[in-house]
Amino acid sequence: MSDEQDLSLLETLDHLLDRGVVIAGDAVISIGDVDLLYLGLNIVLANVDAVIRTGRK
Amino acid sequence: MRSVVIGAHLRREDVEPLATAIACGDLWLSGVGVAGDQPLGDRDLLLRVADVRAKLLDRATFIAIRYGFAATPAEAAAKCAEHAPRWRRVLEANRDNVEMTVKVLSAEPKARPDHRAFTKGADYLRALRASAAEADPKFRDAVSSLGEHRWTHRDGRSLECALLVPRAGVERIREAAERLKNEFAAVAFLLSGPWPLEVFADHE
Numbered sequence: 130m131s132d133e134q135d136l137s138l139l140e141t142l143d144h145l146l147d148r149g150v151v152i153a154g155d156a157v158i159s160i161g162d163v164d165l166l167y168l169g170l171n172i173v174l175a176n177v178d179a180v181i182r183t184g185r186k
Numbered sequence: 187m188r189s190v191v192i193g194a195h196l197r198r199e200d201v202e203p204l205a206t207a208i209a210c211g212d213l214w215l216s217g218v219g220v221a222g223d224q225p226l227g228d229r230d231l232l233l234r235v236a237d238v239r240a241k242l243l244d245r246a247t248f249i250a251i252r253y254g255f256a257a258t259p260a261e262a263a264a265k266c267a268e269h270a271p272r273w274r275r276v277l278e279a280n281r282d283n284v285e286m287t288v289k290v291l292s293a294e295p296k297a298r299p300d301h302r303a304f305t306k307g308a309d310y311l312r313a314l315r316a317s318a319a320e321a322d323p324k325f326r327d328a329v330s331s332l333g334e335h336r337w338t339h340r341d342g343r344s345l346e347c348a349l350l351v352p353r354a355g356v357e358r359i360r361e362a363a364e365r366l367k368n369e370f371a372a373v374a375f376l377l378s379g380p381w382p383l384e385v386f387a388d389h390e
Contacts, residue, residue: 140378141236144287148384149250152191152265 188256189217190226192239193248193382194266196277200246205238210263211270213277216242220256243382247284247353249273250382276383280350285386286359286379288329288347289340290321293372321345325370332362336385348385356380 189206195214201207205216218235220226235253242248257265266273304310326347329335334350351359356379363377 136376137378140289140376141240142232144250144378144381144384145232145236145239145253147252148381149193149252150269150387151252152255 188220188222188258189262190220190231190235190253191251191255191257191262191266192216192218192235193242193250194269194273194277195242195246195248196274196281197246200248201242204241204245206259208259208262210266211274213266213270213274215251215262215266216248217259217262226254226256239382243284243380247277247281248382249276249387250384272388276387280383280386282353283350283386284353284356284380284382285384286349286351286356286377287381288349288363289344289376289378290325290329290346291344291374292320293322294320322370322373325366325373325375328366328369332359334386338385349379350386351380353380 189208191208192205193216194210195201195207195216198207198214201214201216205218208215208217216238218231218238220231224231232253239250251266255262255265299310299313301310304313326337329347329349330337332349333355336348338346338348340346349359359379360377363375366373366375
């Protein structure tokens, strides 16, 4: 996968995950007293990283 | 079966057969089916939704719903019903518009405040705002002059300008970005799009 394709995929996922109307943001932050919004982002980032790694294989 | 809801559309034919069309008042929601045990963070699901989202935009402009909302058709329709009249007005007014994004890397990154150092949320938000990245004012003006726009501070390292652009004007924006690369060689920025209505989803 080229750097340009990497960038395009990252940008696409960034828009998918972090733009648009929030209908169920509370789904991410509703468990206990843990900062799940932040935790959620970490989970997603780990997944994006996996996406990129898989794309390079 | 639950679906990840991708967006709100004016017409059923804007959605099918690329995605499942879910009636919501006189609008249609697009959905991609998700198995009961499939987590929303699943790589294949993310990529599938991203692919369908791009194909839906090729067909017609829609209001983007942020990833993470998965529901049955009845739940999705009920949750979105209150928004439907406004969404319809937005979609009718912006049928031929898309968004493009200019992401700018700050020349002088600022440290993001540590939320654990604050006892009041308002203080934290003020500090967060103060730590927002800035860009060359002349570059900002040049980007702003490209059309209807909204600047957003993303974090301490970058800021972003969303442009509302007629579909026929996408190439003009790309050409303008090329000129900006030459004119502002020291400014690192990325133009991307077209995107569905994301930042301008409330635009009337």
